[in-house]
Amino acid sequence: MITLEKRLAPSTSASILSPIIAITLTIICGLLMIQAAGKSPVEAFDVYFLFPFNDINTYLNTAPEDRGGLLYQPAEVLVKAIPLALIGIGLAIAFRAGLFNIGAPGQYILGAIFAGGVALHVPENLSRFIVLPLCLIAGAFGGLLWALIPAFLRVRAGANEILTSLMLTYVAALLLDWIVRGPWKDPAGFGFPQTPDFPESAIIPIILEGTRLHWGLALVLIIFAVLWFILARTVTGFRFTVTGLAPKAAHFAGFNQRGTVYLVFLISGALAGLAGAIEATSTIGQLQPEISAEYGFAAIIVAFLGRLHPVGILLAALVLAITYIGGENAQISLGLPKNATLVFQGMLLLFLLTCDALIHYRLRWRTRRRA
Amino acid sequence: MGQNAGGIKGVTASHEHTPLFEARGISKSFGDVTANKDISLKVDTGEILALLGENGAGKSTFVKMTDGVLRPDSGAFLWNGKQITIKSPAAAKRIGIGMIFQHFSSFEALTVLENLALALPQRSLRAIRRDVAEVSERYGLSVNPKSRVERLSAGEKQRVEIVRALLQQPKLLILDEPTSVLTPQEADGLFTTLDSLAEDGMAMIYISHRLSEIKELCDSATILRHGEVVGSCDPQSTSVSEIAEMMIGKTADPIDRAGAYVGGPRLVVDNLSIPVKEGVPLKNISFSARRGEIMGIAGIAGEGQDTLFAALSGERRTPKAQSIKIDGQPIGTMGPTSRRRKNIAFAPEQRLGHAAIADFSLSENLRLTRHAMREFSNRKLRARSLKIREDYDVRSSANDPKAGTLSGGNLQKFVIGRELDRHPDVFVVAQPTWGVDAGAASSIRNKLLSVAQRGGTVVVISQDLDEIFQIADRVAVLHRGELSQTHLVHDMTPDKIGMLMSGEDIDSEPKSTTTQNFTRNRARKTTETTEETIAVRTGTAHEQTKEPIRQAAPLSVVESPKPATPPVITSSAMTSSVSVPQSPPPAKSASQSSPRRRILVSGTVTTPWTAPEVIQKGTVL
Numbered sequence: 008m009i010t011l012e013k014r015l016a017p018s019t020s021a022s023i024l025s026p027i028i029a030i031t032l033t034i035i036c037g038l039l040m041i042q043a044a045g046k047s048p049v050e051a052f053d054v055y056f057l058f059p060f061n062d063i064n065t066y067l068n069t070a071p072e073d074r075g076g077l078l079y080q081p082a083e084v085l086v087k088a089i090p091l092a093l094i095g096i097g098l099a100i101a102f103r104a105g106l107f108n109i110g111a112p113g114q115y116i117l118g119a120i121f122a123g124g125v126a127l128h129v130p131e132n133l134s135r136f137i138v139l140p141l142c143l144i145a146g147a148f149g150g151l152l153w154a155l156i157p158a159f160l161r162v163r164a165g166a167n168e169i170l171t172s173l174m175l176t177y178v179a180a181l182l183l184d185w186i187v188r189g190p191w192k193d194p195a196g197f198g199f200p201q202t203p204d205f206p207e208s209a210i211i212p213i214i215l216e217g218t219r220l221h222w223g224l225a226l227v228l229i230i231f232a233v234l235w236f237i238l239a240r241t242v243t244g245f246r247f248t249v250t251g252l253a254p255k256a257a258h259f260a261g262f263n264q265r266g267t268v269y270l271v272f273l274i275s276g277a278l279a280g281l282a283g284a285i286e287a288t289s290t291i292g293q294l295q296p297e298i299s300a301e302y303g304f305a306a307i308i309v310a311f312l313g314r315l316h317p318v319g320i321l322l323a324a325l326v327l328a329i330t331y332i333g334g335e336n337a338q339i340s341l342g343l344p345k346n347a348t349l350v351f352q353g354m355l356l357l358f359l360l361t362c363d364a365l366i367h368y369r370l371r372w373r374t375r376r377r378a
Numbered sequence: 379m380g381q382n383a384g385g386i387k388g389v390t391a392s393h394e395h396t397p398l399f400e401a402r403g404i405s406k407s408f409g410d411v412t413a414n415k416d417i418s419l420k421v422d423t424g425e426i427l428a429l430l431g432e433n434g435a436g437k438s439t440f441v442k443m444t445d446g447v448l449r450p451d452s453g454a455f456l457w458n459g460k461q462i463t464i465k466s467p468a469a470a471k472r473i474g475i476g477m478i479f480q481h482f483s484s485f486e487a488l489t490v491l492e493n494l495a496l497a498l499p500q501r502s503l504r505a506i507r508r509d510v511a512e513v514s515e516r517y518g519l520s521v522n523p524k525s526r527v528e529r530l531s532a533g534e535k536q537r538v539e540i541v542r543a544l545l546q547q548p549k550l551l552i553l554d555e556p557t558s559v560l561t562p563q564e565a566d567g568l569f570t571t572l573d574s575l576a577e578d579g580m581a582m583i584y585i586s587h588r589l590s591e592i593k594e595l596c597d598s599a600t601i602l603r604h605g606e607v608v609g610s611c612d613p614q615s616t617s618v619s620e621i622a623e624m625m626i627g628k629t630a631d632p633i634d635r636a637g638a639y640v641g642g643p644r645l646v647v648d649n650l651s652i653p654v655k656e657g658v659p660l661k662n663i664s665f666s667a668r669r670g671e672i673m674g675i676a677g678i679a680g681e682g683q684d685t686l687f688a689a690l691s692g693e694r695r696t697p698k699a700q701s702i703k704i705d706g707q708p709i710g711t712m713g714p715t716s717r718r719r720k721n722i723a724f725a726p727e728q729r730l731g732h733a734a735i736a737d738f739s740l741s742e743n744l745r746l747t748r749h750a751m752r753e754f755s756n757r758k759l760r761a762r763s764l765k766i767r768e769d770y771d772v773r774s775s776a777n778d779p780k781a782g783t784l785s786g787g788n789l790q791k792f793v794i795g796r797e798l799d800r801h802p803d804v805f806v807v808a809q810p811t812w813g814v815d816a817g818a819a820s821s822i823r824n825k826l827l828s829v830a831q832r833g834g835t836v837v838v839i840s841q842d843l844d845e846i847f848q849i850a851d852r853v854a855v856l857h858r859g860e861l862s863q864t865h866l867v868h869d870m871t872p873d874k875i876g877m878l879m880s881g882e883d884i885d886s887e888p889k890s891t892t893t894q895n896f897t898r899n900r901a902r903k904t905t906e907t908t909e910e911t912i913a914v915r916t917g918t919a920h921e922q923t924k925e926p927i928r929q930a931a932p933l934s935v936v937e938s939p940k941p942a943t944p945p946v947i948t949s950s951a952m953t954s955s956v957s958v959p960q961s962p963p964p965a966k967s968a969s970q971s972s973p974r975r976r977i978l979v980s981g982t983v984t985t986p987w988t989a990p991e992v993i994q995k996g997t998v999l
Binding site for chain 2: 242249253255258260261
């Protein structure tokens with residue numbers, strides 16, 4: 008019989024090593040899976056994981072006048088990493104406080120809807136410097152409102168926030184579906200379920216010509232700097248950590264549980280909402296039923312892979328973004344199914360959690376004793 | 379079960395010389411700590427033996443050995459005169475020993491029947507259902523087998539535990555503090571069941587520290603103290619105070635208290651009631667703690683201490699702001715942070731997970747309560763924690779160690795030091811020396827004394843009577859969420875406090891009343907709720923307060939008009955603190971001889987044996 012035994016002092020370096028081990032194991036198992044599917048693992052590895060580096064390498068070795076479009080793929084990684092990092096840091100704050108907000112996709116959708124609402128209803132001649140901030144603030148507000156529901160239910164009725172936040176995700180998806188087919192449907196859209204395109208003033212400008220990389224990246228970096236400061240240097244950050252480690256001690260320290268629940272859900276909801284708003288006002292530019300809300304689930308992996316730490320989360324968001332783009336590439340060039348990406352992400356989380364468990368516990372083989 | 383009960387029936391008195399179960403010279407040590415030393419006891423069929431003792435007296439260790447969880451280092455268990463080895467709980471069950479623990483061991487999500495079936499894998503559900511019906515009816519253990527356990531009340535859950543034990547057809551039933559989570563009514567129901575089980579020939583060992591229950595239920599009693607048997611008695615013919623004295627022992631000499639003065643009331647708790655879903659609710663608690671004194675709140679575990687501490691610290695806000703006042707200002711609705719800013723400090727009982735976080739370093743743990751004083755920077759906190767470690771002799775090899783790596787005593791010194799280092803006006807501390815070695819305990823107690831010495835107010839919630847006698851000036855006793863009158867410690871004896879702790883009233887009448895008034899009622903089938911509130915004459919507090927508590931400053935007594943509030947003592951010369959060498963221990967007889975003034979002590983008692991005068995609560999005699 009195998010039992011898990013708590014280690015007295017889990018090592019700190021192991022906790023940083025754990026994501027690296029998990030990524031390595033995921034790659035090994037993923038390639039074995041690809042080989043089993045009859046494809047070349049070497050080629051797959053190249054397509055899946057090395058493309059951004061290959062592309063950057065090619066870019067640097069090309070004459071400046073011929074470089075157009077070569078950075079498209081690496082930039083795509085950053086584009087994907089933006090929502091993942093934003094949602095991921097919000098979730099990390101919740102997880103630090105021991106609260107499991109699993110409903111980020113719903114909050115993300117509400118963020119997109121609120122941003123779209125502003126974008127579609129402002130006067131067209133208004134300046135971008137007014138419209139865009141309005142869109143983003145409205146988006147954050149939408150996500151925050153949606154997150155408030157599980158927080159309220161948890162505080163007032165003791166309802167488990169994992170279930171309520173998750174269930175609200177489906178409500179949000181249906182709400183979006185109804186909006187794009189009903190009230191905000193594009194009259195000139197040939198019956199497609201989508202809203203009209205947002206006006207130019209509600210679109211985040213591009214940083215790098217020839218790519219889709221937009222100024223949302225700068226916003227993400229600013230937000231991360233602020234959150235890093237809050238988490239590491241303020242009573243609020245301390246409050247989250249204490250609440251997560253020992254709720255009773257948090258209470259004793261004067262941090263009441265209800266306040267923490269609201270605060271955590273407000274922050275993580277607002278960040279997920281902001282991610283939705285950024286996505287709607289940048290790469291998509293309109294509302295449609297499919298706005299990549301699954302980032303909200305992938306961000307759970309980002310939060311844990313990034314060790315709930317701002318810097319780690321930025322790196323983890325890049326890793327997850329690479330699996331998304333790599334998956335698309337593999338679909339095209341290797342004919343691998345799209346779900347391979349999900350398998351990769353699933354394995355990553357599984358290995359990560361296993362590694363984490365083994366940091367805190369050790370395995371013991373025991374012979375079963377007969378009474 | 380039916381056949382078995384029938385089989386036991388009628389064998390009662392015939393086994394007097396070879397008892398059903400006997401322990402001979404059982405000893406058990408854990409490292410340097412001796413938990414049980416040479417324990418011998420016997421219990422026969424149809425007999426209920428009480429195993430009495432304070433917290434930490436070694437009761438649980440003994441029980442674990444009878445259940446096969448632990449093995450004795452030496453000594454032997456005998457079953458019908460033959461030596462047995464109890465290898466595991468399963469083996470104990472096969473021998474015929476059934477256990478009923480203080481905490482329930484049922485699966486909440488399953489039904490009663492499913493839980494029972496788990497314990498009896500070899501039997502069919504239908505057979506179990508039949509047996510449950512039979513056992514339930516026979517012993518008045520009504521449980522609905524279809525109910526989910528999570529829906530049951532504490533009393534019902536315990537009935538499930540008893541039914542489960544009975545279905546395994548034991549001959550000896552061991553009950554570990556079975557009433558600790560029951561209401562008085564539920565406890566009464568339990569006693570009726572146990573009585574009829576004893577009539578049917580079941581042998582029982584009943585573990586408790588509640589003397590009233592022992593008197594009501596048990597045929598004989600064995601008393602443990604510090605892991606040793608210190609006496610046996612017949613609870614029917616021995617007075618509560620004698621038993622209490624055996625349990626608690628003599629008090630230690632008081633620490634030097636000279637040179638302090640006592641001022642006016644500072645922390646006043648007025649008619650504080652807190653209803654709670656889990657745990658013990660508080661009912662009309664009133665006391666006032668004064669400048670320069672240590673106020674002791676005694677009581678056995680689980681009588682509402684946690685709720686009281688939470689109410690004082692602000693972790694649980696009181697319904698009315700006026701319920702708790704500091705220097706006349708109501709603070710009842712303030713949270714811990716605001717209260718800390720009023721210069722009140724707190725130290726809870728549980729060190730890791732409440733007072734401190736194991737994974738945090740000491741300086742981070744300092745931040746836990748210091749952020750209220752806006753002390754936040756790592757550098758400053760590290761310097762401060764270093765100073766506390768020096769001042770309070772917190773020993774550790776590491777530079778800024780994690781709290782989890784410190785020994786209990788060192789961590790407690792740090793937790794106390796963290797609060798005292800900012801010189802609070804009022805310090806509320808629960809179990810300041812719980813599980814702490816003697817050296818650390820005396821250092822902590824001296825620190826508490828020095829707070830009072832410089833005019834601070836200390837409220838000590840403690841189950842350790844030695845500690846109360848050593849450091850407290852006045853004491854009140856918590857019992858089932860109600861607080862007794864406040865008494866001067868000078869006037870108290872361990873047996874008096876012991877009686878208040880078990881819900882008895884302090885009674886200065888001759889001991890014989892106790893036994894005369896008690897009528898054993900084993901055969902009763904219906905439960906009368908004999909919850910009378912009784913008031914008893916006693917000579918306490920007021921008379922003695924005319925002498926100064928501490929010889930240093932002359933005191934005058936202002937009699938309070940209401941009997942519910944403790945006497946208010948004002949000092950006419952608060953500044954003149956003359957040091958007097960070693961105040962002599964008070965004469966205990968003074969309080970017992972002739973009461974010149976009577977005050978009320980009220981309490982709730984479930985049986986009528988100590989009720990010389992039954993009157994309305996709150997009446998002055």
